[in-house]
Amino acid sequence: MVSKKDIKLISSLKHKKFRDLNSAFVVEGIKSISEFLISQFKLVKLFSIDCSAFDFVTNQIEVDYNELKKISFFNNPDDHLAIFEIPNKNPVDHNNLIIALESIRDPGNLGTIIRTCEWFGIKDVICSNDSVDCFNPKVIQSAMGSLSRMNVNYVDLNSYLKNTKLDLIGATLNGKSIYKTDLQFDKGILIFGNEANGVSDKLCDVLDYNLTIPRSGINDFPDSLNLSISVGIFLGEIKRKIFSD
Amino acid sequence: MVSKKDIKLISSLKHKKFRDLNSAFVVEGIKSISEFLISQFKLVKLFSIDCSAFDFVTNQIEVDYNELKKISFFNNPDDHLAIFEIPNKNPVDHNNLIIALESIRDPGNLGTIIRTCEWFGIKDVICSNDSVDCFNPKVIQSAMGSLSRMNVNYVDLNSYLKNTKLDLIGATLNGKSIYKTDLQFDKGILIFGNEANGVSDKLCDVLDYNLTIPRSGINDFPDSLNLSISVGIFLGEIKRKIFSD
Helix, strand or coil: CHHHHHHHHHHHHHHHHHHHCEEEEEECCCCHHHHHHHCCCCCEEEECCHHHHHCCCEEECCCCCCHHHHCCCCCCCCCCCEEEEEECCCCCCCCCEEEECCCCCHHHHHHHHHHHHHHCCCEEEEEEECCCCCHHHHHHHHHHHHHHCCCEECCCHHHHHHCCCCCEEEEEEEEEEEEHHHCCCCCCEEEECCCCCCCCCCHHCCEEEEEEEEEECCCCCCCCCHHHHHHHHHHHHHHHHHHHH | CCCCCHHHHHHHHHCCCHHHHHHHHEEEEEHHHHHHHCCCCCEEEEEEECCHHHHCCCCCEEHHHHHHHHCCCCCCCCCCCEEECCCCHHHHHHCEEEEEECCCCCCCHHHHHHHHHHHHCCEEEECCCCCCCCCHHHHHHHHHHHHHHEEEECCCHHHHHHCCCCCCCEEEEEEEHHCCCCCCCCEEEECCCCCEECCHHHHHHHCCCEECCCCCCCCCCCCCCCCCHHHHHCCCCCCCHHHCC
């Protein structure tokens, strides 16, 4: 049975302020919870309709469907809901390609980007401080477990990029075609801007490379690609070299 | 002012059954509505907080924010909401590359795929009959106007693919690497499966090419890429030839 205290805590974890205050966040669904359980993340408490699914977990509370529906952030909850501790961040590994996101707003995009990054072997995502929180429930949901293995840091992106010696590659709408550039980047920072405004002028000023996915439609629509699609195409194109050798 | 009849009609258009019954669907937001207005789609009625934005539209009703909030499908409605007629479908153009989607469920994915397809010059998307409806409000939202220029047909995909002479290229998890294949497809049908299950065995049996975006991460995670990301990477890779020549 879920206590009133737990209900209050879980409900508060919908909001970043309370996630920070409690150093905790919520993961839902058997697949994601399984992946967080075998990661570095530390479980606080698990609420299950069917405790046998995670019978090795001691800190587990059996609940019925109505209780789960009460604590879940989704309309159709899966059978399990877990609270995990927010861990300390690891330092960024500068020997690999890093993805930087400026003022990203859409949690679904951030989650999908984290999942895509993992597919392509990226270990570090850095976000500007005003970006959506990576422990937002919708990020967790769309990252499908990949967040448990990705190092996501929040930084003053402007000053971070000014102070690094790594190659800075920006994804913009007016750069050189990625298909006419030899994208041999096994390190460096690949920078994507906000969904509506793209990479800001301030950050454009510090780029070493300004690259674009060319549009091949016959008219001037759409204005742009979805942000996570752009990340996928850039990473595919950068990694292509490895696979086609 | 919005009439009770209009409120009832708009609310019903959230559901496919009533969209089909009324041959109508809802578009929200100035950008998408603008694009539908200059397309082949026929406006039924426009509800605006600021009528001057579309002063050329005669069939327009001025509303206040509270009225708009009442009829909008979203929590934070934009200033305009329009009802458009569902048009007759155009036949599929077999002289271009066509995207086929099997049992796609997520409206956000379908919308993003339609937007991505337009970016890469695709004109036709065909969906299996059990796929999410392209006039679903979330599809319209994530397609960002691109649906107004895309020909989306719903078919018995199995029999459609069996009866075509076009090349059938399937995106699966166990095919040949797209980076080791010469993707010279200016026509043919590129087939993507359901979010959870991929291309079904039935459809796999009729494929001419079985292709995969290879994973470059060090472990076996994630299981797969998001569906719309896969479409983006496949299209980028197919179109790369055009741009790099």
